Amino acid sequence: MNIVFRADASLDIGSGHVMRCLALADAWRQQGARCHFACRAHPGNLIAKICESGFAVTELPNGAVESRGDVLDADPLPSHASWLGADWRTDADATQRTLQALEPDWLVVDHYALDGRWEQQVRRHCKHLMIIDDLADRTHDCDLLLDQTLDRTARDYSGLVPEHCLVRTGPRYALLRPEFAALRDDSLRRRASSAWRSLLITMGGIDSFNATGRVLAALSRCELPQDCTVVVVMGRHAPWIEDVRERARALPWPCEVKVDATDIARLLVKCDLAIGAAGGSAWERCALGVPSLVVVTARNQEGVARSLARAGAVRLVGDVESVEQTLPAMLRTIGSRQLTEMSSAASKICDGQGTGRVIDTMRIWGVQVRRMREDDLELVLQWRNHPDIRRWMYSSHQISPSEHREWYAGAQEDRRRHLLIVEEAGVPFGFVQFTQTGNDGVADWGFYTLPGAPRGSGRKLGLAALNYAFTRIGLRKVRGEAIAFNEISAAFHRKLGFAEEGVLNDRFFDGATYHPVLCFGLEAAEWLGRQ
DSSP states (O other), X not given: OEEEEEXXXXXXXXXXXXXXXXXXXXXXXXXXXXXXXXXXXXXXXXXXHHHHXXXXXXXXXXXXXXXXXXXXXXXXXXXXXXXXXXXXXXXXXXXXXXXXXXXXXXEEEEOTTOXXXXXXXXXXXXXXXXXXXXXXXXXXXXXXXXXXXXXXXXXXGTTTSOTTOEEEESGGGOOOOHHHHHTHHHHHHHTSSOOOOEEEEEOOSSOTTOHHHHHHHHHTTSOOOTTOEEEEEEOTTXXXXXXXXXXXXXXXXXXXXXXXXXXXXXXXXXXXEEEEESSTHHHHHHHXXXXXXXXXXXXXXXXXXXXXXXXXXXXXXXXXXXXXXHHHHHHHTOOHHHHHHHHHHHHXXXXXXXXXXXXXXXXXXXXXXXXXXXXXXXXXXXXXXXXXXXXXXXXXXXXXXXXXXXXXXXXXTOTTEEEEEEEETTEEEEEEEEEEOSSSSEEEEEEEEOTTOOTTHHHXXXXXXXXXXXXXXXXXXXXXXXXXXXXXXXXXXXXXXXXXXXEEEEEEEOSSOEEEEEEEEEEHHHHHHHO
């Protein structure tokens, strides 16, 4: 997989767009993908951060914002067009040159200043185009759209995206780094009962309006526990960083200012209460069940903040101007019960697994599952008789054409058997069979991919086939088996979410030795809930 990301950071834009793209890029890299960024060097950019993370960056040239767009565009430009730092056509021209050189499978765009006009111009240079948005305020020409906003639904994008576009919405798809899911259980256990003595303040990497300084000013007039500790997290480009440091030194409690912290997940686990913005960091706090007081630092955060407050996950302080007046009184009302209630509500909003869900969606975009036809017989027989396939089968002999046709004819007359072909861009690359064992919605499955198929084909097949089984066939449960020495198959089942349900001893005979077989099961409710 080859992926290009188009995202910017600046004093106006903030750091969140680039940071969530970095989370997705890093997760893809762990699965062998090549990722490349295209960014403009605005004041406050994160190009150095991207390079430090090990990704190549193409730096796009700055240009005139008010150029050709004002003259040639019949429709108004996006409300955030000034954030681009160039005319959209100039930006598209520069981005196209990068795409022509890299020929990506996916172009991922996370930018409020770009819309369907820009996307239409560049999409011919990539196989698929994904948009990350939070606003639902402009048209897009894309294959996949992600909006992780709480209470957002696909209906909000009706008429704004093409009919073929997949729309994924809500914090279940929040792009978080893996440590948030890894530390989730420890964080939730820590919050079973607690008072607050450690406070974490995180207003985003830039914090142009100095919400952090206002929070510290408010804290200086509060009666906090004597053993209270305060940690402030900021980015290196925050314009008010020296003011914050000065205010931190003046507090009567220990207050540490961390710049470009790389261990934010652990800092959140350790804190009892967080004061933060309602941007992307809100999903980090929810994933770890951290009770929060939320300050609205940008207009597009207002809806998210209200939704979080309605869900009981946060207390809403208000906008930046109201912090010093509202925060002291609010802190006086926060006790152990309120902390526990907020933690429980927050943990139900986001589980930290969203990045994996987005990758799975990207991986199987364009993958189709259809019923096997008679004209597939020859191809499937070639696959089935390949030595790399036969060695894992209970019946490992060479299948004859007549035996193969008899098997197919029998399946056509048996409504309990579902023979399926999995293909991508119209090209078959795998076979799956579901065999229902009765009328209770339970089926056994078997599968194999094209011998020598590219890396990742098996996961594409599994994801697409299980979606088909639970949504199209309507199965309640799928069962699978793996010979004990077939570690790849066992790991494959576990990665797809199957639970190991038992062992059948002496089930498989290889001609010389009997081997046990591992039994796996996956319930529809669990699969659909995860997806």
